[in-house]
Amino acid sequence: MVRSRRxxxxxxxxxxxxxxxxxFVLFVGLPLxxxxxxxxxxxxxxxxxxxxxALQALKLSAxxxxxxxxxxxxxxxxxxxxxxxxxxxxxHIVDTLVELPIxxxxxxxxxxxxxxxxxxxxxxxxxxHLGIALPFTTAAVILAQVFVSAPFYVRAAKLGFLGVxxxxxxxxxxxxxxxxxxxxxxxxxxxxxxxxxxxxxxWARALSEFGATIMFAGNFTGRxxxxxxxxxxxxxxxxxxxxxxxxxxxxxxxxxxIAIALVSRAAPWEQRR
Amino acid sequence: MRLLFYFLAVAxxxxxxxxxxxxxxxxxxxxxxxxxxxxxxxxFAASSLTDAxxxxxxxxxxxxxxxxxxxxxxxxxxxxxxxxxxxxxxxxASANTQQMDLAVQSGVVAxxxxxxxxxxxxxxxxxxxxxxxxxxxxxxxPGLKLVLAQKDVxxxxxxxxxxxxxxxxxxxGAGFSQKVLANLVSEESNVKQALAKVALxxxxxxxxxxxxxxxxMASQVTVLAIPDAQNVVAAYPIALVKAGKQPELAQxxxxxxxxxEGQAILKRYGFMEVPQ
Numbered sequence: 001m002v003r004s005r006r007x008x009x010x011x012x013x014x015x016x017x018x019x020x021x022x023x024f025v026l027f028v029g030l031p032l033x034x035x036x037x038x039x040x041x042x043x044x045x046x047x048x049x050x051x052x053x054a055l056q057a058l059k060l061s062a063x064x065x066x067x068x069x070x071x072x073x074x075x076x077x078x079x080x081x082x083x084x085x086x087x088x089x090x091x092h093i094v095d096t097l098v099e100l101p102i103x104x105x106x107x108x109x110x111x112x113x114x115x116x117x118x119x120x121x122x123x124x125x126x127x128x129h130l131g132i133a134l135p136f137t138t139a140a141v142i143l144a145q146v147f148v149s150a151p152f153y154v155r156a157a158k159l160g161f162l163g164v165x166x167x168x169x170x171x172x173x174x175x176x177x178x179x180x181x182x183x184x185x186x187x188x189x190x191x192x193x194x195x196x197x198x199x200x201x202x203w204a205r206a207l208s209e210f211g212a213t214i215m216f217a218g219n220f221t222g223r224x225x226x227x228x229x230x231x232x233x234x235x236x237x238x239x240x241x242x243x244x245x246x247x248x249x250x251x252x253x254x255x256x257x258i259a260i261a262l263v264s265r266a267a268p269w270e271q272r273r
Numbered sequence: 274m275r276l277l278f279y280f281l282a283v284a285x286x287x288x289x290x291x292x293x294x295x296x297x298x299x300x301x302x303x304x305x306x307x308x309x310x311x312x313x314x315x316x317f318a319a320s321s322l323t324d325a326x327x328x329x330x331x332x333x334x335x336x337x338x339x340x341x342x343x344x345x346x347x348x349x350x351x352x353x354x355x356x357x358x359x360x361x362x363x364x365x366a367s368a369n370t371q372q373m374d375l376a377v378q379s380g381v382v383a384x385x386x387x388x389x390x391x392x393x394x395x396x397x398x399x400x401x402x403x404x405x406x407x408x409x410x411x412x413x414x415p416g417l418k419l420v421l422a423q424k425d426v427x428x429x430x431x432x433x434x435x436x437x438x439x440x441x442x443x444x445x446g447a448g449f450s451q452k453v454l455a456n457l458v459s460e461e462s463n464v465k466q467a468l469a470k471v472a473l474x475x476x477x478x479x480x481x482x483x484x485x486x487x488x489x490m491a492s493q494v495t496v497l498a499i500p501d502a503q504n505v506v507a508a509y510p511i512a513l514v515k516a517g518k519q520p521e522l523a524q525x526x527x528x529x530x531x532x533x534e535g536q537a538i539l540k541r542y543g544f545m546e547v548p549q
Contacts, residue, residue, distance in 0.1 A: 120402075120474040135475045136418060136458035218420070218459025218470070225460075232462055236350040237425035 032250060039243035048244035056222040057230035057245065064138060064226060065206040068145035072153050072202055077195070080157035081183070085166070095158075102151045109147050110215025117143070118216075140217035141224050148212055149205035156198025160191030197260045204256045208249065311339030314522045315361060317352040318344055319368035319509065320463045321393060321428065321482045325542035326366070332538060333529060340522065348426040348463040356381045356514060363517035364526055366509060368393070369427035373510040380515065387512035390530050391544040393482045394504050395428070395435050397497040400474040409497060410445045412436075412478060413452035420467045420476040423460035428467075431505040432480035438503040468494070482507070484543035506548055 039045055048054060083095050101109060115121050117134045127134065134140045164187050172182040188195070210228040217224040219233060227249050234242035318326050323346045330342045345352065345362070349372040356365060357379045365382060367373045370389075376382045399406040405417060412419065422429035433454075440450035458476065461467040468485050470476040472493040486496055511530060513523045529535045536546070 114473060114475065118473065118475050214462075219423070219461060220457070220459050223458075233423055233425075233460065235354055236348060236423060236462065239354065 039247040084161035106211030110212035144212035145206040149202040153198040153202035160194025310337040317362040318366040363523035366511040387510040398494040417456040419456040
């Protein structure tokens with residue numbers, strides 16, 4: 001920090017960097033500021049925020065993303081642990097593929113899910129046999145969210161587990177402490193910040209999920225219309241509602257970012273690595 | 274606008290029937306020769322116009338090689354919102370007069386400038402592979418998966434009007450409208466998405482424009498006609514966007530769409546003439 005300030009006068013890269021930083025802050029900040037100003041400038045901001053469509057979307061987003069996060073935490077944690085502790089070729093391939101949903105356009109994920117789990121999808125007939133029809137249901141919203149957001153948690157959790165020295169786990173087990181207990185009392189507390197920031201990122205991604213949802217789950221108030229979908233629909237009819245919902249999602253994202261920043265600051269061992 | 278409407282209502286069918294290709298419409302300026310018509314024209318048009326307007330583009334490309342047309346197809350209300358928020362376009366073609374009127378109200382389009390150039394009607398589509406819906410009355414069957422465009426999109430509004438008209442006719446049983454709407458599983462943001470859900474076989478039925486069932490789609494969906502008395506005829510207005518940079522090119526495009534040649538293209542893609 002001190003060093004860079006001293007060289008700031010002479011180093012041209014830092015000067016260009018300063019200019020680029022200002023440009024970036026303006027580029028990202030101005031639209032968000034404009035959104036906030038326009039939304040708050042509307043007379044009916046709070047009325048829009050508490051309109052039926054907005055409330056239903058909010059409730060559905062809260063419910064679906066909470067279920068998605070539960071699924072991701074319960075299954076993603078042991079999955080990430082396995083990836084961190086065993087290095088076999090198949091696991092290495094899986095490890096690489098885990099990140100695919102991050103780079104895949106969500107709409108592709110949605111089409112792919114339709115092809116697999118839709119009524120005419122590859123598993124559609126089997127699911128229908130079990131009495132399950134996924135498209136146009138809340139379950140489809142959750143599946144879409146898990147699909148696109150799980151990698152964010154798994155990746156962070158894996159890095160967190162990698163940061164816990166395996167020696168500690170070995171010692172704990174030689175002391176006669178069971179693997180379960182070792183995991184709960186040693187590994188989990190030590191990798192806590194990574195898990196938490198990964199979970200926050202995954203949650204943010206689940207909340208903002210749009211493309212896969214509208215493809216796979218459709219758009220119906222109270223059933224599949226989450227906040228991002230409600231914003232799209234409201235753009236057709238009521239800009240004030242769209243803006244109010246957009247501001248709410250933006251506020252949530254900012255809160256999540258702050259939470260992530262606080263968590264990683266509270267973890268000095270995270271930064272050392 | 275009204276004057277133009279009457280003019281079209283009378284003149285266009287007559288001219289089309291006469292097969293007259295060089296109709297002297299009042300909006301056509303004698304203007305420059307083909308070679309001097311050049312530039313890039315941006316046209317915002319309702320999704321349902323996709324195929325027909327691409328046909329217009331091909332015809333115009335042959336006529337004016339130096340003219341480039343860029344389309345943006347979306348729900349009329351989305352386009353109107355985009356224009357209001359400062360999107361640049363030269364021409365706006367809406368799938369209903371309501372969105373055009375709103376565009377006039379917000380000052381995007383000058384009042385009295387728009388002309389009706391085409392009409393469309395609704396049909397019910399069902400997947401070819403699906404036998405759940407055989408007649409219109411089947412739309413009220415419990416557990417059916419119906420997809421409509423959302424009600425603020427013109428076709429979504431028309432579809433709901435048609436369902437009410439069917440209900441009012443008394444031909445389809447008591448509480449028809451309520452039962453049909455209870456089957457609604459998704460409100461798509463535009464009509465092509467609603468059709469796609471049926472073509473994929475994910476939904477059992479959708480209400481779309483007859484023009485949406487293109488040659489490509491015809492093999493995947495079966496069409497059930499809605500009787501004229503219960504149908505809704507959608508009239509499409511087109512207008513110059515005030516902030517457009519190329520009013521001359523825009524006017525040329527609009528004139529062409531209104532000309533017998535343009536009308537013939539629209540007809541080929543399933544549009545009807547504007548009713549009187």
